[in-house]
Amino acid sequence: MLKPTITELLKTSLRSILKNKGRTALTSLGIIIGVTSVILLTSIGNGLKNYIAQQFESLGSNLIYVLPGKVFNESGGFGMNAAQGLLSTSFSQKDIQNLKKNLDTVNVVIGNVELAGKAKYRNKKEDVTIVATGYEYGKVSNTIPKEGKGVWFSKEDEAKKANVGVLGADSAEKLFGNENPLGKTVIINSKNIKIIGVAEKKGGGLGAGHLDETIYVPLEVGFSFAGNRNIQSILLQTKNKEEIDLIKKQTEKIMLKNFEEDEFSVADQSQILSSINSILGTLTIALSGIAAISLIVGGIGIMNIMIATVTERTREIGLRKAVGATPRAILLQFLFEAVILSCLGGLIGVLLGGAITQAINQFFPAKVTFISVFLAFGVSFAVGIIFGVTPARRASKLSPIEALRYE
């Protein structure tokens, strides 16, 4: 058995670290900041991913979108010429009829138009997104008003081109406050729209936030807002998950009769989701990488302090050697001091990062991932070893007599 044992050396290192609490805190600070920021950034990235996935689920299931332009390239990322296609292509009622006729196993085919608009009620004016869509949209996208909150517009409303609308939850609150919006008339872009329902809240305040600051109107009403009969996107719902791929292929085939290949895209939710996730993932990794640089800086801080410590404690090292410390014992003692400093920093960083994540989570989706904790801790351990070895070797090689003579 090698003397002293690892446990005894760890205790020795811990004791000398605790004798210098102020310096210990300052030395660990670099690592604390580094680990905290890595944990925070990965937590926010991860939280955002979960949040977006949830949002997509709340939009409804088994959905296929036909969008203008080549939005998605082969590998699933967003295409370069997406914007170009968005501007040049639009669909028509004829395309919807085509799809309805040729696809026999889909639940619905809905044309959509989205416009920016202003909603006015009495003296209140709010920005809203006008979503002109089919009567089936409410059910497909889980937007149907709850009991007591009115109804979604019907097939008849659509056929009559009735000027009725369903307000998004946030818009309803902003325009009406405590008043009941049902039956009231709102002026949207100088057109009177009767409110027949208030949509279920989609939640959140990020990206998809406009889902609650909306007014849903029948497609024909949307056409009159836009001044043309162009349809921006087509929404399909398959009967079940298994049919998504098949319907996508069929849809593509039907659309190709009237459009060039790069004029439209057929995508399902998972495809859109994975594109967003890959962007978020890259962003998270890049930001965490930048944060990880501070871990290296923290490591250099530890090395600096350890070198200073070895010089300052030259007499101690000489004495330890005189009373029988082997070079190994000295090496390990100082290496452990460096590792304890960095791991302590890592531990505090993880706790701090976790606590801040919890706090942020109150108003922003963030969730600590196990892997980020594991990684941050592992990296701080490695930093301790890498930056602790040089000072520790220097200590172990000191000649006892030179060390004892040192003033």
Next chain:
Amino acid sequence: MKTKLSFIAIKKVFLLQLKNITKTYLSGTSEFDALKDVSLKISEGEFISITGPSGSGKSTLMHIIGLLDNPTSGEVILQGKDIARLNESELAVFRNKILGFVFQQFNLLSKTSSLENVMLPLLYSDIPSEKRKNLALEMLAKVNLSGKLKNLPSQLSGGEQQRVAIARALINNPKIILADEPTGNLDSKTGREVMDLLHKSNKEEKRTIILVTHDPDLANEAERILVIKDGKITERQNA
């Protein structure tokens, strides 16, 4: 460690033997011999003083005896083993088990209690950890410091600090105590206490004491007095 010497009958095995030790220091381009061809035999239980003017080589000799420094030439044989053949770790074991040091500057660890200072050599020994505290308590009792176990060196007088250092030197029950000007930083009364402790350990425990001092009165308390001058040693027996 096995030695081939073990089956050769030797009438008297010396505890420590120095054979033709020379220590040369290089200062710039010129060489300076701190020790010149020094030979010495030390047996168990002796009380030896090494004395001489400052710069005479006292400390160099003590460092070589204490295995803290290597001679330029010559042999150091401790308990029948040629020191030159040992590596750093084996030397550390010898320093831990056979030797105990008492320094002029005390060299206690600051911010560390008397008890822990005394226990320090045990960290590097085979003594099981559960026995260490009792052993240290025993040593501190021996130097009359049972009441100051928790005190830090800064809370102790010079004499008390040196007594802690003696307790630390004794704890591994070494064969030799090397005391380098142990009273150099103390007044005569506390210096006397320290000397008495060394004498007591020599008489009662048959420990070899090697005292380095420039004080002729203290040197005269030893049985053997080694006088170093210009790196050469002369010996006189005390009456």
